[in-house]
Amino acid sequence: MFSSKAQLQKRTPENGTDRENFLSLLVDEYLNSSSYDAKCQVLANLANFAYDPINYRYIRDVGVLDIFLYVLKNETDRKLLHFASAGVCNLCLDPANAEYILNHMGLKPVIALLGSEHNETVANSITTLIYLFNEQTKSEINTCEINSLVQKLAQSDDKMLSNLATVFLQDICQLSN
Template identity: 75%
Template sequence: MFSSKAQLQKRTPENGTDRENFLSLLVDEYLHSSSYDAKCQVLANLANFAYDPINYQYIRDVGVLDIFLHVIKNESNEQLLHFASAGICNLCCDPLNAEYIVTQSGLKPIIALLKLNHNDILADTITTLYYLNNNQTKAEITTTEVIKHIRDIQNSNDKRLVNLATLYLQDVCGTKEDV
């Protein structure tokens, strides 16, 4: 459910931690934890916070988007990649976040996620690339390699992936082919 600042203030106890401080604590926990399970849990929580546009400014201010980008650039663990790709997907519909993702060299590692065999990551990745489509990114997100991966995804048994891939090819790549 989307929130307003008034709703957030109403739900925050008088001596409670405000949203920005809480996100900052989660970032610190992720950065300083040596436990894989703790990192996964924190990353999942951060991805959930990325769902509500009321959090976008806080997320930018405390570096959550940087963590998501770091994970997709440097990690190979699919669970961490899943949470990071979900967080990026939740954030990329905002123009400021989309611009940040592109200027921080996020396109190549996002495109690399198309090679994985994880349906949720693939769905998040196609959706993210769909939202990042503009004149600046078009050439990079419609390469022969990207189109090949998207066409391969069209052969999935997951109807959600088939539909996302088909829309991507039609709307972003301009192809009229169906499965």
């Protein structure tokens, strides 16, 4: 559910931690933890915060988007990639976040996730590519290689993947012709 500043203030105890500080604490925990389980849990929490537009500025300011992009570019762990791809997918609706993702070379790792064996990660990738598609990204997103891969995904038994791939093919391929 989306929040307003007034709702956040109302739900924050008088001596409680505000949203930006809380996100900053999560970033610190992720960066300083050596526990795989803790990293997964924190990354999942950060991806959930990325769902609410009221958090977008805080997420950029405290470096959450940088963590998501770092994970997409450098990690191979399926769970970490899933949470990071979900976070990027949630954030890319915002024009400032989309620009940040594109300016920080986030498109190639998102494209690479189309080959993931984890269906939800692939769904996040397709959705992110749909949201990031514009005149600037057209030549990178609407390629024969990507379109061929997405055509195969459109035949998937997984209805979520099949439907998203079909939307991609209809919207992205049609817009580019």
